Amino acid sequence: MNTRLIRVGNSQGIVLPKKLLQQYHLAGEVDLRPTPEGLLITPVAPPRRQDWDARFQHAIAQGQTPEGELLEGFADDFEESEWRW
Template sequence: MLVRVRRIGNSQGVILSKTMMDQCDIKDMVNVEVKGNAIVIEPVTHKPREGWAKQFQIAGPDSNEDLMGNISNEFDDSDWTW
């Protein structure tokens, strides 16, 4: 299906039909990713902060446990002096 890209303020977007939204079980939130040369839109099947409360309970208020795992960024890897 060809769909025209429309200006929405300073951005651009496309309008998806209700039928298309229903077929993909999209309600009110989607996850949007770029994969290769494609934009992939998927329905969100869980709440964005689901599980956070449990993670904080596991750590406890006085815990020094690293809940972020081995997440790093370019700044941490190259520019930060420890």
């Protein structure tokens, strides 16, 4: 796919088609990384626990309970290996 650089203030940019933005989950903040092949654009994942409230509300709306599968996947490596009760 070819596209043109466009002037954005004193810089230049590109317009990414909506289909590519959706396919690669690009929205808001992205990471730009130079590679030998060119420029790699990747989505920036939100901090692990930033969206907990929304995830809980969505799961509860689907009938899950905190005692069930709702808390599955919330633990990180520290909590799995280092935490002691």
